[in-house]
Amino acid sequence: MGAQPTPGGLLLEAEGLGLERGGRQLFSGIDLRVGQGDLVQIEGANGAGKTSLLRILAGLSRYGFSGAVSRHAPQLFLGHHSAVKGLLTPRENLAWHIAGEAEFSADEIDQALAAVGLYGYEDVPSHALSAGQHRRVNLARLYLSRAPLWLLDEPFTAIDRSGVADLEARLALHLAGGGSVLLTSHQLVAVPHPLLRLDLATGLLQ
Amino acid sequence: MWSLFHKFGSPPWLYRLSGSILRWLLPITVIALVAGAVWGVLFTPPDFRQGNSYRIIYIHVPAAVVALAGYYVMAIAGAVSLIWRMKMADVAMRACAPIGAALTFIALVTGSIWGKPTWGTWWVWDARITSMLILFFLYLGVVALYEAYENKELAAKACAVLSLVGTVNIPIIYKSVDWWYSLHQPASIKFTGGTTIDPSMLYPLLLMIVAFYALFTCALLLNMRAEILQREQRTAWVRRLAAAGESD
Amino acid sequence: MRVAGSAAFCARLLRRQLVLGLRRPVEIGNPLLFFAMVIALFPLGLGPAPDTLAAFAPGILWIVALLSNLLTSEGVFRSDFEDGSLEQLLLAPQPLYLSVLAYVLAQWLLTGFLLGLLSPLFALMLGLETGAIPALASSLLLGTAVLSLVGGIGAALTVGLRRGGMLISLLILPFYMPVLIFGSGAVQAALAGAPAGPYLALLGAMLCLAVALAPFAIAAGLRISVDA
Numbered sequence: 001m002g003a004q005p006t007p008g009g010l011l012l013e014a015e016g017l018g019l020e021r022g023g024r025q026l027f028s029g030i031d032l033r034v035g036q037g038d039l040v041q042i043e044g045a046n047g048a049g050k051t052s053l054l055r056i057l058a059g060l061s062r063y064g065f066s067g068a069v070s071r072h073a074p075q076l077f078l079g080h081h082s083a084v085k086g087l088l089t090p091r092e093n094l095a096w097h098i099a100g101e102a103e104f105s106a107d108e109i110d111q112a113l114a115a116v117g118l119y120g121y122e123d124v125p126s127h128a129l130s131a132g133q134h135r136r137v138n139l140a141r142l143y144l145s146r147a148p149l150w151l152l153d154e155p156f157t158a159i160d161r162s163g164v165a166d167l168e169a170r171l172a173l174h175l176a177g178g179g180s181v182l183l184t185s186h187q188l189v190a191v192p193h194p195l196l197r198l199d200l201a202t203g204l205l206q
Numbered sequence: 207m208w209s210l211f212h213k214f215g216s217p218p219w220l221y222r223l224s225g226s227i228l229r230w231l232l233p234i235t236v237i238a239l240v241a242g243a244v245w246g247v248l249f250t251p252p253d254f255r256q257g258n259s260y261r262i263i264y265i266h267v268p269a270a271v272v273a274l275a276g277y278y279v280m281a282i283a284g285a286v287s288l289i290w291r292m293k294m295a296d297v298a299m300r301a302c303a304p305i306g307a308a309l310t311f312i313a314l315v316t317g318s319i320w321g322k323p324t325w326g327t328w329w330v331w332d333a334r335i336t337s338m339l340i341l342f343f344l345y346l347g348v349v350a351l352y353e354a355y356e357n358k359e360l361a362a363k364a365c366a367v368l369s370l371v372g373t374v375n376i377p378i379i380y381k382s383v384d385w386w387y388s389l390h391q392p393a394s395i396k397f398t399g400g401t402t403i404d405p406s407m408l409y410p411l412l413l414m415i416v417a418f419y420a421l422f423t424c425a426l427l428l429n430m431r432a433e434i435l436q437r438e439q440r441t442a443w444v445r446r447l448a449a450a451g452e453s454d
Numbered sequence: 455m456r457v458a459g460s461a462a463f464c465a466r467l468l469r470r471q472l473v474l475g476l477r478r479p480v481e482i483g484n485p486l487l488f489f490a491m492v493i494a495l496f497p498l499g500l501g502p503a504p505d506t507l508a509a510f511a512p513g514i515l516w517i518v519a520l521l522s523n524l525l526t527s528e529g530v531f532r533s534d535f536e537d538g539s540l541e542q543l544l545l546a547p548q549p550l551y552l553s554v555l556a557y558v559l560a561q562w563l564l565t566g567f568l569l570g571l572l573s574p575l576f577a578l579m580l581g582l583e584t585g586a587i588p589a590l591a592s593s594l595l596l597g598t599a600v601l602s603l604v605g606g607i608g609a610a611l612t613v614g615l616r617r618g619g620m621l622i623s624l625l626i627l628p629f630y631m632p633v634l635i636f637g638s639g640a641v642q643a644a645l646a647g648a649p650a651g652p653y654l655a656l657l658g659a660m661l662c663l664a665v666a667l668a669p670f671a672i673a674a675g676l677r678i679s680v681d682a
Contacts, residue, residue: 063291
């Protein structure tokens with residue numbers, strides 16, 4: 001955390017990652033180097049271990065896997081759960097966000113909320129919002145964060161078509177600015193940017 | 207030194223080592239237990255106050271001493287497991303808990319049996335018995351936590367944290383229970399501390415304590431070997447072992 | 455945007471936890487209500503004789519405080535675990551030691567602290583001598599802080615388990631015992647006319663030890679629970 005990218009622009013390196021669950025080898029021999037401006041999609045069938053791999057890369061899973069991960073840059077991880085508190089308003093959720101990246105001004109937060117289509121919902125208690133809107137509150141962090149490396153677990157679930165388009169535009173902007181994105185998704189990612197696919201079954205990156 | 211440490215992490219190596227240790231430790235343990243028990247029961251004088259009933263200390267005291275030491279063995283294994291992520295330390299820690307709980311239970315039961323002729327009641331909230339009861343709870347807590355986790359590797363890590371918390375707390379618990387007892391102690395039952403023990407009674411007791419340590423080690427190794435075989439049942443070396451029908 | 459210092463982050467986290475607690479006032483009232491109800495059970499079980507009740511009052515008050523703390527400790531991390539906040543906290547570029555301390559402090563302020571302040575009321579219900587009330591309140595204030603820290607360890611280790619409620623009591627109650635001994639000891643000393651100071655000093659020493667060490671155990675427990 002907080003480390004600088006290596007001179008080669010590497011943000012994340014993983015070597016020989018393997019995971020066994022319940023006596024079954026989910027994946028093995030995964031080598032991955034994520035540099036600035038890389039877009040990597042982790043692919044695999046249901047239960048192939050996409051989320052597990054992402055959690056290992058993020059540093060949430062620390063036990064039970066083989067191989068090594070080194071992180072060279074601050075990262076932003078968005079998981080299955082939105083980490084949105086129903087008792088707080090979207091504005092409070094972001095201002096007091098538990099990820100503790102930085103302190104954001106009210107303007108920055110309102111702009112981010114507007115960018116995810118939540119203009120007018122800033123002060124509504126979040127429990128009155130829908131599941132898709134919770135996802136959007138969470139995605140608003142993408143407009144606030146300065147972390148160069150994003151790890152996104154199924155970012156496109158539970159958001160509508162215009163939300164998907166907005167998100168893809170945001171990803172493209174981040175990549176163009178030298179940031180990197182690692183994501184899991186079942187659908188095709190329509191971002192005008194070279195896409196690397198990591199196939200969990202074969203461990204090949206192409 | 208470091209390479210030896212790495213060897214401990216290797217299941218087949220540990221399995222073979224424990225096998226060769228057990229081959230001589232097991233007979234020694236049995237001999238020491240029998241010798242200590244016979245010596246303590248037949249060849250020591252009766253206590254002038256308690257008569258023959260005191261002889262239960264030859265089981266009670268060693269069980270209590272080794273039960274407490276066992277908790278620290280478990281915690282050290284837990285620390286190794288947390289710091290160096292050594293899977294064999296998980297196995298050792300997991301093997302300690304039921305043995306320690308059993309020893310604590312033996313100490314409690316023998317203490318209770320001893321209490322009947324001494325104090326006229328099966329249970330007295332005496333400092334030593336109360337501490338032993340709390341230690342029993344601590345062991346059972348570790349077992350319960352291990353069983354509650356589905357992922358056994360994480361179960362071991364969680365138990366390691368719990369047993370480390372326990373090592374910090376056990377001295378506090380023991381001291382506070384001692385202190386609590388001395389505050390509330392009824393004048394008629396003054397038994398703990400201060401009593402000297404005759405050498406003729408002490409030596410068999412020391413022998414029994416050593417024998418119980420050996421018993422603990424044997425039980426630990428046997429338990430670990432069973433766990434290693436279960437964990438490694440799919441590997442080639444266990445298959446070869448099963449095919450050869452060997453026991454070591 | 456400013457990079458958040460760890461002290462500022464902790465203050466923010468504390469505020470967040472307190473706001474979350476205050477927006478659901480019933481949750482704050484429940485442990486106090488539990489306390490009052492269990493206290494009411496004792497005259498029913500032991501008989502209403504004022505002498506008996508007053509003699510048992512220090513023990514009763516402390517045991518009930520311990521149980522109510524146990525019940526609230528269980529949920530410290532529960533909702534944050536379920537909605538994914540906890541994994542974000544573990545990834546935060548902030549010292550987890552301080553963050554965990556902020557959590558426990560918020561929990562204590564909303565439970566043990568209030569309980570300590572309201573304890574004179576319950577003490578009067580049981581007929582505790584008024585002279586012992588300062589000792590009761592101060593021992594509860596110090597002691598429940600230790601209980602919250604130790605309870606946090608149990609909560610962190612069991613938060614990922616489906617049925618953690620019973621388990622946490624098995625894990626944590628043995629560690630509560632020294633606090634119970636010295637907490638009720640302080641009140642009994644005050645009843646006997648002896649100074650309660652030494653007992654409070656011991657509770658304070660335990661608090662220092664718990665503040666120094668418990669957050670590490672809680673942090674380790676949270677990492678294990680989030681891993682599962």
